[in-house]
Amino acid sequence: MNVTVRRNAMIVYAALLTLSILWAALILAAPWLMAERHFLASAVIYKGFSAVCHQAPERSFYFHGRPMGVCSRCASIYAGFIIGLLLYPFLRDLREDRFPPRWILIGAAVPTVIDFAGGVLGLFANTFLSRALTGVLFGAVAAFYVTPGLVSAFNDWRADLANHKARC
């Protein structure tokens, strides 16, 4: 039983890390493909990311002379998520399927919200550095909530599947 739970957790962690890295690679691929003159592929990726980000060039990091697929805040959140995932096995048991206390998540979101709201309300101008730092913090903490959730979901799914097979 313990071995199964550990294996499930490893599968979820490896899949999540792979998907996150692929996601980040797509963000970088959009400008790279544009620079390499693969315009259609680049346009499809930019268009896909437009569903989740405003992609304003003046608020984006540049790669190969072109703006990345998402803005600097989003890119930082994704980068932070990968950092959080890489740190996760050193700080928590992979088999853990319960969330850390919720105040940590709320606390990590507060700087991002303040930075975003300050910019929108015109109270202060946020910078690339502020967007990057607050985004990385939130993304890294979010990884500690997403991973146990998906581990729990995967455990449930495997248990349901085993029950279904036993009934058949």
Place this chain on the structure above:
Amino acid sequence: MELDWKQPALVGGVIAGLLSVIPLISLANCCFCAWLLVGGAVAANMLIKRTPRPVRSGEGAKVGAMAGLIAAGIYSLISLAMVVFGIGQDVQQQQEALNRAAEMTDDPQVREMMQRLIGMIANQTPAQRIVFALVILMMVSALYVGFSTLGGLLGVALFEKRRDQPPPPQYPPGYPQNYPPNYPPNYPPQYPPSSAPSGPSEAPGGSGGDQGGWPQG
């Protein structure tokens, strides 16, 4: 215990799907897919309120993913209808985006290629337009499911406040659980008030009291 997934997923999905296609309001999705996160969190919150036991994080992810699927279905149907009937500014938007990209480069060869691509998009047949829209919709649907799952997970993390409570007792199969309210009869027993103070001679755990025991009233 079987959970009632359908209604929370439907409500969360409809909220996320509709808000993602209404012009102007849908702009909030540019902020980390806000409506999808909200839809997933609403579904998780509804599930929490309808479930007598603590909802696990995996169940939040599951209801969030279902809400995301429904939202993606709504978004895809409306978007495809708009493409088929030529409603909306999709083609024009694509051209404008490519024009902007073309202006960003000084390389004449790149500009020429971009202009050719803009021409290609302008001369698309309806079938080509639908294929292009389908590719984009598949990407967007995957994003919707992913972000809504995230919303469901975060919803459980934020709204489930019963996590530290002990789980309800697990009865063996076939054990009757529908006792009448005053069963067993004459329980707890009513003892006459004792005048003697309870001292150290009392058996530990004998009277329950602060140490737990049968709930009173």
